[in-house]
Amino acid sequence: MTKGELAPYLSSVYRFLNENGDHQAIRGAYDVLDRLLQSAQPRRVWSGSKSAWERTNNWLVHLRESHVEPKDMMATLVAMFLYQELTPESFRSDKHFRHQMVVRLLRLAPTRRDPFTHRRKDRITVGVRDxxxxxxxxSKLGALALRVAKxxxxDENQKKEFLRCDIDGYHVPFNYN
Known part of the structure; x- marks a missing residue:
């Protein structure tokens, strides 16, 4: 899944979050995400030697240092659930959906590249995604994101159904006299 595929869903989510930004649950979700980012501490990770938690922690540090806002994180989570809700055939399995959700979330931070080879230094491991x-x-955060997405x-389905109607005889040809 690409940023471009998620963009229309993100615009709907941002509109919702802006309209409901003062809702207690939305503010609470922002607080949880902010605390998560602020509590992350950088850890040295040698190839294959650190746990998924330590690698995830480093990703959270990268998000914080890149000034990614909790609102953007929440919007991405909700947009992913919305994407799954409206186009479930886009994901091969629940695991595929969850992995794509984490990738979209962590890719809010800019790509880190090796200064000499220009290759990516920020591989998102399967352990981190899991x-x-x-x-x-x-978590309650995921449950809230799903609830908002639903x-x-x-609302999106109601817009699509507006003025969609059947008219008897629509397909019957007219007589030309």
């Missing part, structure tokens, strides 16, 4: 997706999807999806 660890973070498990925590996000099985609310937005209902």
């Amino acid at each position: 660890f973070l997706s498990e925590r996000l999807c099985h 609310h937005i999806a209902r």
